[in-house]
Structure formats: structure tokens, C-alpha cells
Amino acid sequence: MADIERILLAHGGGGQLSRELIDREIVSRFGAGPLKGLPDGATVPVEGPEVVFTTDSFVVQPIEFPGGNIGDLAVHGTVNDLAVCGATPRWLSLALILEEGLELDLLRRVLDSIKTAADDSGVVVATGDTKVVARGQCDGLFINTAGIGDRLPGFELSPSNLQEGDHVLVSGPIADHGFAVLAARESIHIQNGPQSDSAPVHRLVQAASAHAGDVRFMRDPTRGGLASVLNEMVEGAEIGIQIQEVDIPLSSGARAVSELLGLDPLHVASEGRMLMVCSADAAPETLQAWQAMPEGTGAKDIGTVTTEAGRVVLETLMGGHRLVDVPRGELLPRIC
Amino acid sequence: MKYIDGFRNPGAAAALREDIHSLTAQLPPSDRTTNVMEVCGSHTMAIARYGIRDILPEQINLISGPGCPVCVTDAGYIDAAIELARRGITVVTFGDMLNVPGSDTSLAAVRSEGCPIEVCYSPLRALELAQEMPDREVVFLAIGFETTVAPSVAIIEQAIAQGVENLSILVAFKLVPPALAALGSDPELQIDAFLCPAHVSAIIGADAYTPFTGEGGVPCIVAGFEPLDILLGLKGILAQLVDGVAEVDNQYSRVVTAKGNARAQALMDKYLEPDDVSWRGIGVIPKSGLALKAEWAHYDAETRHDITVQIGTMNPACRCGDVIKGISRPMDCPMFGTTCTPNNPFGPCMVSSEGSCAAYYKYSR
Numbered sequence: 194m195a196d197i198e199r200i201l202l203a204h205g206g207g208g209q210l211s212r213e214l215i216d217r218e219i220v221s222r223f224g225a226g227p228l229k230g231l232p233d234g235a236t237v238p239v240e241g242p243e244v245v246f247t248t249d250s251f252v253v254q255p256i257e258f259p260g261g262n263i264g265d266l267a268v269h270g271t272v273n274d275l276a277v278c279g280a281t282p283r284w285l286s287l288a289l290i291l292e293e294g295l296e297l298d299l300l301r302r303v304l305d306s307i308k309t310a311a312d313d314s315g316v317v318v319a320t321g322d323t324k325v326v327a328r329g330q331c332d333g334l335f336i337n338t339a340g341i342g343d344r345l346p347g348f349e350l351s352p353s354n355l356q357e358g359d360h361v362l363v364s365g366p367i368a369d370h371g372f373a374v375l376a377a378r379e380s381i382h383i384q385n386g387p388q389s390d391s392a393p394v395h396r397l398v399q400a401a402s403a404h405a406g407d408v409r410f411m412r413d414p415t416r417g418g419l420a421s422v423l424n425e426m427v428e429g430a431e432i433g434i435q436i437q438e439v440d441i442p443l444s445s446g447a448r449a450v451s452e453l454l455g456l457d458p459l460h461v462a463s464e465g466r467m468l469m470v471c472s473a474d475a476a477p478e479t480l481q482a483w484q485a486m487p488e489g490t491g492a493k494d495i496g497t498v499t500t501e502a503g504r505v506v507l508e509t510l511m512g513g514h515r516l517v518d519v520p521r522g523e524l525l526p527r528i529c
Numbered sequence: 530m531k532y533i534d535g536f537r538n539p540g541a542a543a544a545l546r547e548d549i550h551s552l553t554a555q556l557p558p559s560d561r562t563t564n565v566m567e568v569c570g571s572h573t574m575a576i577a578r579y580g581i582r583d584i585l586p587e588q589i590n591l592i593s594g595p596g597c598p599v600c601v602t603d604a605g606y607i608d609a610a611i612e613l614a615r616r617g618i619t620v621v622t623f624g625d626m627l628n629v630p631g632s633d634t635s636l637a638a639v640r641s642e643g644c645p646i647e648v649c650y651s652p653l654r655a656l657e658l659a660q661e662m663p664d665r666e667v668v669f670l671a672i673g674f675e676t677t678v679a680p681s682v683a684i685i686e687q688a689i690a691q692g693v694e695n696l697s698i699l700v701a702f703k704l705v706p707p708a709l710a711a712l713g714s715d716p717e718l719q720i721d722a723f724l725c726p727a728h729v730s731a732i733i734g735a736d737a738y739t740p741f742t743g744e745g746g747v748p749c750i751v752a753g754f755e756p757l758d759i760l761l762g763l764k765g766i767l768a769q770l771v772d773g774v775a776e777v778d779n780q781y782s783r784v785v786t787a788k789g790n791a792r793a794q795a796l797m798d799k800y801l802e803p804d805d806v807s808w809r810g811i812g813v814i815p816k817s818g819l820a821l822k823a824e825w826a827h828y829d830a831e832t833r834h835d836i837t838v839q840i841g842t843m844n845p846a847c848r849c850g851d852v853i854k855g856i857s858r859p860m861d862c863p864m865f866g867t868t869c870t871p872n873n874p875f876g877p878c879m880v881s882s883e884g885s886c887a888a889y890y891k892y893s894r
Contacts, residue, residue: 379650439539452533454650455882457578511542511756513580515892521871 205325280342347405392465570597570883604841734789810850
């Protein structure tokens with residue numbers, strides 16, 4: 194059996210091994226666009242007078258998990274941040290920090306996922322960087338991506354736009370990503386267990402742009418889950434939000450892990466879902482449009498904006514009411 | 530998951546709610562509320578999570594009892610665990626214990642200083658760690674009621690079978706029936722019925738509550754943790770109060786038997802014996818805990834590492850003791866939600882996810 198190919202410190206040394214790694218693994222996948230010729234910086238065209246610009250780092254453990262890996266997560270995370278700001282994602286930077294000893298095949302799988310996810314999201318990797326650190330100085334593979342998107346006309350998004358009677362829509366079952374990573378890390382083996390929902394949401398945003406003027410705010414409920422996003426929206430505001438437990442979409446796999454570990458799915462991250470607050474008039478058509486799309490089949494109208502200042506309230510399955518609090522402490526470290 | 534849905538059916542809940550309201554109207558007239566103590570922390574959480582107080586008549590007062598194992602663990606126990614970790618011994622614990630204040634500091638704080646403290650979901654993790662690190666001492670923080678006793682002692686049984694010599698447990702096991710006896714006879718409390726714990730009852734059996742029923746006793750209903758289980762349990766309690774009887778009623782028969790789990794009981798008998806132990810906020814209750822028998826001293830962290838669990842000191846303003854006894858509600862405490870929050874807890878009832886104060890803070894401020 195051949196030796197397993199691994200990342201060596203020399204792969205980051207700037208010499209021949211570095212050059213080979215970049216040529217074989219990076220340029221072969223991403224070298225067609227602005228990356229061609231490996232300039233120090235990418236020159237990219239933009240459409241309008243304004244762009245949206247964001248960055249995010251990814252340190253998820255394990256690197257591969259049911260339904261995805263750190264690579265597609267690093268693309269979707271940044272693409273989705275652009276999308277919920279009302280932008281069409283266009284350009285991505287890709288910075289890799291590799292630990293000495295990382296299996297090259299694992300790196301290849303991650304880069305393949307990045308390529309597939311970028312193509313699916315309509316973004317081009319325009320610039321990048323690769324560093325290698327000694328064994329023990331990072332945990333296998335860390336990724337940073339930054340993204341630039343063209344601002345879509347018509348969206349004026351802010352939590353301060355929320356008005357009593359607005360509706361709260363969610364684009365699909367929540368919490369699958371967090372539960373999938375947690376189940377993988379804790380070696381919880383469940384038949385039909387949760388699969389990460391990691392996916393781009395930009396098409397959902399485009400579908401909603403028909404009613405852009407009626408959209409108050411959008412956010413992807415990642416770390417801290419739906420509960421955190423909802424609470425951030427009403428914090429210090431004159432309005433509140435009430436959601437109905439019966440309407441909150443959950444996969445059976447996420448429910449199983451939630452029950453086993455006693456974790457509230459409202460506190461657990463999704464990486465391919467979107468939360469939108471829009472006017473009551475725009476809600477039915479937006480929901481219908483989402484439900485007709487592959488990434489929105491499980492979309493639901495889960496609640497409304499109320500006059501209960503600063504409070505997020507859940508109407509439970511039993512007909513009672515309770516506060517939806519933000520998660521505290523080290524619920525699920527390193528899920529993205 | 531379909532199995533669980535049956536116990537969360539909104540239509541069935543509405544029907545039970547009507548039954549509860551109509552039975553409450555038939556209660557004999559009284560100048561005080563009808564006090565039902567839910568003994569177990571998981572019931573407290575489920576009641577808060579499903580907003581059950583919200584759908585009950587005002588006459589029904591649910592009191593959260595002492596059934597959160599973290600909440601009743603004495604500060605001195607945390608001090609001992611911290612001392613072990615500071616000596617470089619690997620301490621393995623359920624996550625809830627991390628932020629519980631000891632007399633001076635918490636496990637989370639000393640972990641951030643670099644002390645070896647590992648969080649686990651199962652006691653088996655402590656055994657695994659002991660096997661992975663044969664040159665290190667590993668101590669599992671063995672707290673809890675009857676439910677967690679058997680799995681915690683089982684790692685000692687496995688350690689003996691597999692010749693693992695570097696594992697021991699720091700024991701703070703508590704027993705539910707002696708606590709019920711102490712609370713039932715406390716003149717400050719006027720308890721009309723006990724909603725008895727689900728999983729503890731699976732171990733000890735529903736018959737364990739017989740001494741608290743009959744002449745001079747109160748209804749004791751064993752109920753599961755699903756919201757419909759709880760509503761059904763409350764309906765059963767009210768039916769008994771209307772009829773003027775006090776019996777054991779096991780409504781969780783899908784899990785709980787009259788005699789309990791004989792295998793778990795045998796395991797407990799083999800390794801443990803009754804002990805007088807201190808309950809945080811309540812004090813020492815005779816024979817209300819379990820200690821390792823002398824013949825297993827090798828696996829007893831106190832003996833093995835020559836450390837004694839003392840009675841710890843608590844912040845004098847903290848009302849957790851009264852909350853645990855059901856004399857105060859969390860919001861009656863002057864620190865609740867102001868100086869004492871889940872991010873900065875003073876008392877264990879705010880730390881533990883099953884604590885009464887945490888449940889109130891989280892779900893019904």
C-alpha cells in the first residue's frame with residue numbers, strides 16, 4: 194500500500210512544494226477567472242454604485258460531517274451573509290490554514306466541495322492564500338472566506354423596519370446543521386440522523402426580491418439558532434415577536450438528537466436556512482414562491498410581529514406561552 | 530419520533546385542560562391555593578418549556594421541589610472537585626456542574642486556568658479517558674438521584690472487570706423518598722400532592738411512594754416528562770383531591786413498574802450504602818444519600834485522594850434553599866434576574882438547566 198500523502202511544512206515554505214500544491218490543487222480548480230496568473234490581488238468588475246462585503250472564518254470539527262464539510266460550509270457561510278444583506282454573491286476569497294500532517298486526499302475533497310458550492314452559488318474564487326502551520330498549531334484545516342456581492346435594488350433591510358402584524362417566514366427545517374455536527378462529534382449514531390442543511394440561500398432572496406419593498410429584514414440563523422436571531426431583532430425595540438411551536442419546521446433527525454441531548458432546536462444552528470420578516474400582504478406569495486423551489490420546500494410562516502416590546506414569545510403545542518431565550522454558555526462549540 | 534408526538538397532541542391537551550378546570554371547580558372550598566410539588570427538575574423544565582402554568586386554573590400552585598441534582602449538591606462538593614483538578618487529577622463531569630459556584634470559585638473558572646476538567650454526556654467517557662491515559666488519575670463527579678446512580682456505579686463495575694486502576698468516583702448521590710419525607714413533615718410547607726419523578730420511579734418503583742399516602746398522606750402520582758403526561762398527572766391529582774383520597778397512582782406505566790428496576794437496585798446494593806448527606810439549602814437529611822461501601826474504597830475518590838467533602842459556604846443573600854423547599858418562588862429572591870442570572874449565577878438553581886430559577890428566567894420572566 195502506498196504511503197498516505199500528507200501536507201508537509203515545506204508545502205507552506207514558498208518553494209517548489211508550495212508551487213506544486215498551488216498549481217495542482219488550487220489553480221486546477223479555480224485558475225480560470227481573476228486567479229489566473231496568480232496576481233497579488235484580484236481585479237473584479239462590479240455592477241452598481243454599492244457592493245456588500247463580508248468575511249467569516251471556519252473551524253468546524255469534525256472537518257467532514259453528515260451532509261457536508263468545512264469547504265462547502267465556508268462558501269455557503271459567506272454567500273449567505275451577502276444574500277441576507279440583499280446582495281447577489283459574486284466574488285470570493287479563499288484563505289487556507291493547513292496543519293502539518295493533514296491528509297492530502299481530505300484537502301482535495303474539501304477543495305472539490307468548495308468548487309461545487311461556489312459554482313452552485315454563482316460565485317468565483319478570485320483570490321486566495323495558503324499557509325501551513327506545524328502539527329498541533331491548528332486542528333487539521335481552518336478556512337477564511339471573504340465575499341463581495343452586488344447590491345440588489347429595492348431592499349432596505351433593518352430590524353428597525355419591523356411593524357406590528359408583519360409575518361416571520363423561515364425557509365425550511367431548522368437546526369439540522371448544528372445537530373448533524375454534534376451527532377458526528379459525539380459519535381451518536383442514529384438511523385436517518387440529521388444531515389447538515391448547508392446550502393446557499395441567495396436564490397430565496399432573489400425570489401423574494403419581487404416584494405423587496407415589503408421585506409423588512411433577513412438573516413440566516415447560524416450560531417445561536419432561530420432564538421438568537423429573533424431576540425436580536427426585538428432587543429431594545431418597541432415591538433416583539435410571537436411564534437407558534439406547531440409551525441416550526443423540524444426534521445425527524447434533528448428532533449431525535451434534540452430529544453436525546455435535551456437541546457432546544459431553537460438554539461441550534463442552520464447553515465442553509467433563511468429567516469425573513471415581511472409585510473402580511475407579501476407573506477403568502479413569498480412563501481408560495483419559496484415552497485416551489487428545491488431549497489424552500491419546507492418553508493413555513495412561523496409567527497408575527499407583536500406589540501410586546503422586546504419579547505420573543507412561543508405559543509407551545511399545549512396552548513401555553515413561554516419566553517424564547519437566547520442560548521447561554523458553551524452549547525455547541527466549533528460548529529462552523 | 531411519531532411515538533413522542535402522541536404525548537404532545539394539542540387536541541388532547543385542550544381536552545385535559547378542560548378536565549383540569551372542571552375538577553378544580555369541584556375542589557372543597559379553601560382559603561389557600563392547592564399546592565402540588567413537582568419533585569423532579571425535568572418536570573420543572575417541561576412545565577416551563579410548554580407553558581403549562583399558563584393553561585392551569587389560578588387555584589393550582591405548582592411548586593418546584595428539590596429534584597435537580599446539581600441544585601442540591603453542596604458547595605463543599607464543588608470545592609473538593611476543584612481541589613482534585615488543581616492537583617492535576619482529570620475531573621470528568623456533566624456540563625451542568627461547570628458553572629455551579631463553590632465556596633470561592635467554579636469548575637469553569639479553574640478549567641480556564643488550565644486545570645484538567647472534561648465535560649461528558651455519559652459516565653462511560655470517564656472510563657474511556659482512564660483507559661486512554663493509564664498514567665493519569667481520573668475522577669468522575671458522581672452526582673444525581675437514583676436514575677444516575679446505576680450508570681455511575683456501572684463504570685466502577687467495568688473498571689474492576691477490565692482491570693482499570695486509575696479511575697475513581699466522587700460520590701454525592703441523593704435519594705428521593707427521604708427528601709419527600711423531610712418536605713412532607715416540614716410545617717412551613719403545605720403540600721397537597723406530589724407529582725412524582727418519572728425516571729427515578731423507573732428505578733425505585735411506584736410502591737416507594739406508598740408511605741406518603743393513605744390516612745394523613747397526600748396523592749402521589751407518577752408521571753412522565755411529556756406535556757400530556759404532566760397534564761394527565763395533574764388531572765389524576767385533582768380527581769383524588771376531589772374524592773378526598775390519597776393514593777399512589779402510576780400513570781407512567783409504559784416505563785415505571787410497581788417494584789422498579791431490580792438490576793439497577795442490585796448494582797446499587799452491591800456497591801453503596803445509605804448515608805446522612807447534606808442537601809444544599811436544606812441541610813443534612815438522615816439516610817438521604819448513598820456512599821460507597823468500605824470494600825470499594827479504592828474507587829472512592831475521597832479515600833483514594835485523601836480529600837474530605839466539607840459543608841461549603843453559600844452567598845447569604847441566595848434564596849436557593851427556600852426555592853428548593855418550595856417556600857419561595859424564584860422571583861421572590863431579591864437577586865433573581867438582577868444580580869443573579871444564568872450568565873452570572875450565585876445559586877445552583879440558576880446554574881443548572883433543570884434548576885427552578887433557570888427555568889423561570891429562561892421561560893417566564
